[in-house]
Amino acid sequence: MPRYDYRCRSCGATFELSRPMAESADPAQCPEGHTDTVKLLSAVAVGGTAAAPPQGGCCGGGCCG
Numbered sequence: 860m861p862r863y864d865y866r867c868r869s870c871g872a873t874f875e876l877s878r879p880m881a882e883s884a885d886p887a888q889c890p891e892g893h894t895d896t897v898k899l900l901s902a903v904a905v906g907g908t909a910a911a912p913p914q915g916g917c918c919g920g921g922c923c924g
């Protein structure tokens with residue numbers, strides 16, 4: 860199950876939850892009991908579907924340098 864990082868906007872705490880991907884956008888409750896939390900972008904890659912890096916395009920091919 861993927862883990863998501865959240866930050867509480869009430870107390871500033873950051874915490875991590877393991878929850879189904881389908882619930883990743885659901886409100887999370889901080890350890891202090893606050894519910895004003897936001898999900899942080901994390902580098903956790905699950906399933907290996909991370910976005911491919913941008914291709915070099917023109918400049919990557921050396922045709923414009």
Ligand SMILES: [Zn+2]
Binds near residue numbers: 868870872889891
């Ligand atoms: Zn809190």
